[in-house]
Amino acid sequence: MSGAQEEPTHPPEDELVRNRRENLRRIVESGCDTHLYKYPLSATISGVVAEHGGSSSEDLQRDTPVISTAGRVLAQRNQGKAGFLDLSDGRARLQVYVRRDVVGEPAFELYRRLDLGDWVGVEGEVFRTKTGELSVKARTLTFLAKCLRPLPEKWHGLKDVELRYRQRYLDLAVNPESRAVFETRAAIVRAIRRFLDARGYLEVETPMMHSIAGGALARPFKTHHNALDLELYLRVAPELYLKRLVVGGIEKVYEINRNFRNEGISTQHNPEFTMLEFYQAYAEGADLMRLTEEMLAEVVSEVAGNLKTPWKEGTIDWTPPYHRRTMRVAVSEATRSDGRGEVTREEMASADGLMAAAVRFGVDRPERFRGQKGKLLAALFETVAEAGLVQPTFLYEFPTEISPLSRRSASDPEFADRFELYIAGMEIANGFSELNDPEDQAERFRTQAQDRAQGNLEAAEYDADYVEALEYGLPPTAGEGIGIDRLTMLLTDRHSIRDVILFPLLRPR
RNA sequence: GCCGGCGUAGCUCAGCUUGGUUAGAGCAGCGGUCUUUUAAACCGAUGGUCCAGGGUUCGAAUCCCUGCGCCGGCACCA
Numbered sequence: 001m002s003g004a005q006e007e008p009t010h011p012p013e014d015e016l017v018r019n020r021r022e023n024l025r026r027i028v029e030s031g032c033d034t035h036l037y038k039y040p041l042s043a044t045i046s047g048v049v050a051e052h053g054g055s056s057s058e059d060l061q062r063d064t065p066v067i068s069t070a071g072r073v074l075a076q077r078n079q080g081k082a083g084f085l086d087l088s089d090g091r092a093r094l095q096v097y098v099r100r101d102v103v104g105e106p107a108f109e110l111y112r113r114l115d116l117g118d119w120v121g122v123e124g125e126v127f128r129t130k131t132g133e134l135s136v137k138a139r140t141l142t143f144l145a146k147c148l149r150p151l152p153e154k155w156h157g158l159k160d161v162e163l164r165y166r167q168r169y170l171d172l173a174v175n176p177e178s179r180a181v182f183e184t185r186a187a188i189v190r191a192i193r194r195f196l197d198a199r200g201y202l203e204v205e206t207p208m209m210h211s212i213a214g215g216a217l218a219r220p221f222k223t224h225h226n227a228l229d230l231e232l233y234l235r236v237a238p239e240l241y242l243k244r245l246v247v248g249g250i251e252k253v254y255e256i257n258r259n260f261r262n263e264g265i266s267t268q269h270n271p272e273f274t275m276l277e278f279y280q281a282y283a284e285g286a287d288l289m290r291l292t293e294e295m296l297a298e299v300v301s302e303v304a305g306n307l308k309t310p311w312k313e314g315t316i317d318w319t320p321p322y323h324r325r326t327m328r329v330a331v332s333e334a335t336r337s338d339g340r341g342e343v344t345r346e347e348m349a350s351a352d353g354l355m356a357a358a359v360r361f362g363v364d365r366p367e368r369f370r371g372q373k374g375k376l377l378a379a380l381f382e383t384v385a386e387a388g389l390v391q392p393t394f395l396y397e398f399p400t401e402i403s404p405l406s407r408r409s410a411s412d413p414e415f416a417d418r419f420e421l422y423i424a425g426m427e428i429a430n431g432f433s434e435l436n437d438p439e440d441q442a443e444r445f446r447t448q449a450q451d452r453a454q455g456n457l458e459a460a461e462y463d464a465d466y467v468e469a470l471e472y473g474l475p476p477t478a479g480e481g482i483g484i485d486r487l488t489m490l491l492t493d494r495h496s497i498r499d500v501i502l503f504p505l506l507r508p509r
Numbered sequence: 510g511c512c513g514g515c516g517u518a519g520c521u522c523a524g525c526u527u528g529g530u531u532a533g534a535g536c537a538g539c540g541g542u543c544u545u546u547u548a549a550a551c552c553g554a555u556g557g558u559c560c561a562g563g564g565u566u567c568g569a570a571u572c573c574c575u576g577c578g579c580c581g582g583c584a585c586c587a
Contacts, residue, residue, distance in 0.1 A: 015556070016519055016538055075547075082544035099544060116537070129545045153520040153536050155548045160520085162579045174520095218586065263586050264510085273587075364584070420587095427587055458586080483587060496580090507578070 016150045023113040024146045030109045032143050039121040039144055042067045046092035048126065049134065057128040067136065068123035069094070070144060072173060073114055075154055083111060084135075087122065090172055090179045095135040096122050107141045116154070117147025117173070161498075166509065168502050181500055184303055185488045189256060191299040192276055192482075201252040201278055206241035208234060208258065214466065215239030215405070217448075217458045218261040221271075234260035239405065239479065242279050243434060244469045246477050254278035256484065267496040268426060268486065271505050279434070279479040285417045288431045288478045289394050292421060293320035296392070296487075303491055310493050311424050317391060322421070326397035327381050334385035335361065343384075348377060358383075373414070374399025389422035396420075398432075404444040404460060406432035421482075423490055431480030438470035 028034055043051065048069055052060065074093065075086035085096040100108040114120065121142035129135050152158035157175045164171040164178070171178045193203065211230065213220035215237030223232050238255050245253050256276045265271065280288070300318040301307055307318045325333070328348050335343045340360050347353035354376035358366035363383045369375040377399055389395070396419035400408055406416035418432035435441050445462040452459035488500040498504035 014519075019538060077546050077549050078543080079546065079549085080543040082546090084546050084549085086547080095547075097545070101544075127545095129547090131545070131547075133545085133547070135545085150519040150537060155536065156521040158520075160516095160579090162516095163520095165579090216587080259587085261586070264584075266583095266586085267581080269586060275587085430587075481587085486587080509578075 017148055020115050020146065020148045020150075023115055024148070027110055027113045027143055027146075030106055030113075032106070032110055034143055034146070036142070036144060039068075039070050039142060041069055041121075043069055045069050045071045045087055045089035045094045048094055048136075049092040052126050052134060055126075055134075057132070060127050065126040066124065066139075067126055068121065069136070070119065070121040070142075072147075073116055073118045073120060074151075074174065076114060076116065078112075081108075085111075085114070085120070085122075087120065088173075088176075091176060091183070095129070095133050096124075096138050096141075097127075097129065097135050098138045098141060103138050103141055107138075110141055110143055115147055117149070117151040119144035119147075162506070165498055165504050165506055178499075181488070181492045181494060182502065184492050185484075185500055187303045188299055188488055188491060189484065191302045192256065192295065192484075195295050195298055196252075196254050196278060199252065201254045201280075202250055204242070204245060204250070204253055204255055205257060206238045206245075206255060208260075210235050212461045212463050212465075214460050214463045215241075216259075216261075217404070217460065219263055219457050221260050221262045236261050237275070237481070238277050239481075240463060240466045242277055242479065243474060243477065244466070246279050246281055246434075247469050247472055247474050251281040251475075252279070265505065267498075270485065270497050270501055273497070273501075274484040276482040276484060277479065279477055281475045281477045283478040284433045284476065285396070285419050285431055285478050288480045289322075289324070289396075289419055289421075292394075292429055292431070292480065292482070293322055293392075296320075299487075300491065309491055311390075311490060312493070312495070314390070316423060316490060323389075323391060323393040325393060325395055327377060327395055327399075328397065330385040330389070330393075330395055331357075331377070331381050334388055338384075343380065351376065354380065372401060374401025378402050386422065386427075387425040390424055392421060392423045394419050394421055403432065404448055405435055405441075407435045407437075408440075426486050426489075427483070428486055428490070429480055429482045431478065434474065434477040434479050436470060436474035436477060438467050441470055442467050 024034070048067055052065065071087035071089045073085050074088045077084040081101070082097070082099040085098065086093050087096055098108065098111045103111070121144055122136055122138045122140070124137045124139040127135055127137055152170055152174050158164055158170050197203070209223065209232045211232060213233035213236050216239065218236040220233035220236050223234060224230065225232055237259055238257065242253055242255060254276060256274065258272050259275050260272050262271065263269065297307060297318055297320050300309065308315050309318065328345060331343050331348065332345065335341070343357040347357050351371050351373045354373055355366060355370065358376055358380050361380065361384050363379045366376065366379065369379060397409065397415045398406070398418040400414055400416045403416035403418045406418040409415045409417050416432060420427050421429035435444070445460060445467065448460040449462045452461065485497050485500050489495065489497060492500060494500055
């Protein structure tokens with residue numbers, strides 16, 4: 001052990017690393033250039049597999065393709081004066097057949113000194129071995145980079161979830177299904193952009209650093225700007241800036257970007273997460289429900305090739321139209337055949353009735369919400385109905401009390417023209433007709449400010465600058481946010497948000 | 510934040526219930542045989558801070574306590 005010279009945070013060199021350094025030394029000694037700047041590829045490994053994967057041995061003999069490609073060595077099977085490498089580009093694997101009498105002694109010495117994880121380039125003929133494996137018969141083998149540390153095991157891969165998150169590069173190197181998750185994630189974002197761009201939405205970027213953290217009820221992260229000596233917050237939502245842009249006349253606008261919320265971490269929550277938010281002038285909530293169905297159907301069929309996708313033991317059917325339930329109907333339905341007795345519409349009409357129902361169905365600490373009908377109803381919904389909404393379901397008629405930025409419903413001001421989309425028991429989207437009355441908005445901010453003064457750190461601060469923007473006139477507008485991480489979870493059948501975020505937040509080691 | 514589970518070789522895992530030689534296996538690595546193998550095969554020799562610290566005991570990977578990390582659930586939230 002080399003001990004004292006090592007940086008304390010760096011794992012010490014053990015015998016396995018020494019062996020690999022020795023192999024590198026021998027490669028250098030054999031005259032191999034270990035500092036190449038580039039390597040010319042005629043195709044990637046997955047490209048070669050895609051192009052020739054369907055070709056028979058006879059096809060390849062008749063018209064022998066010669067290719068050059070490169071990747072990471074993931075397996076080596078020696079046969080004395082010949083041998084096989086499995087090369088990976090993270091998406092596909094390709095076998096390389098190396099014969100000493102073909103590549104010559106110097107290159108074969110390189111072959112002998114390769115370790116799993118090394119990067120090499122290969123140039124040669126595509127053929128099939130007698131067991132039918134698509135392979136490249138190396139004419140030349142080129143060293144590209146050394147892997148000085150041992151890679152996780154070839155057969156079981158890397159399973160330790162902590163290592164998969166902390167050292168995602170290892171996960172990606174050996175677990176192709178992990179790479180596929182992030183390919184899918186990118187395809188989802190691409191499909192959403194294409195959908196919105198085609199309909200005339202303008203993609204924008206608004207500030208991540210806010211002097212007032214608004215647009216959602218959440219605790220923000222604090223930071224500080226030195227030159228301006230300014231306390232700033234990482235944004236919890238882009239909402240108020242996007243609506244300022246609608247005031248400015250951008251009738252259709254969207255942003256796909258990160259939000260930051262200083263709250264708990266769970267399988268569905270990461271402190272930074274990605275949201276699509278979009279706004280459309282002259283539209284109401286119901287228009288966005290229809291648009292959302294259309295968008296998700298298009299995104300899903302593009303990404304999955306099918307409108308039915310697997311989720312846990314079952315299937316999610318993304319075929320529109322989606323179910324639609326008011327929050328109160330969802331609560332009634334969920335409690336209808338429950339021995340504790342259905343929560344009726346009459347019960348939900350009064351704070352006392354809601355409190356009784358909350359107690360009856362075991363809402364956690366219901367006294368927190370005493371006298372607050374909206375919060376009681378929402379808590380009741382979350383307790384009895386949320387987890388049961390597996391197939392895509394729009395929930396609508398939200399209490400105005402918990403919707404400080406939404407417009408009141410025309411028929412009943414106690415409720416807002418707001419909806420949320422639930423899939424697999426998770427909230428995927430949240431949309432509403434935007435409050436565009438500056439007086440009402442000012443009043444809602446005042447209510448939130450009171451709430452905040454009473455210690456609710458999630459309540460909003462009064463945003464005078466935003467109220468001023470509304471005074472210049474926000475046309476009737478509907479807006480919506482869709483959680484990209486959760487959508488990715490659904491389409492990859494991953495049950496933790498950390499599996500769809502490349503580097504989820506963990507405590508530093 | 511609370512409750513529960515887990516932490517053994519580079520990786521994947523046994524062993525812990527019921528304390529008892531020097532802690533095991535597979536893969537990887539090392540030395541050898543092998544020119545169409547594919548979890549290649551075969552022969553040989555290796556590799557350990559049993560998460561950390563403390564306690565109980567003649568004796569602790571194993572039992573107890575504390576701490577750290579991760580996972581799951583709850584709370585908060587999207």
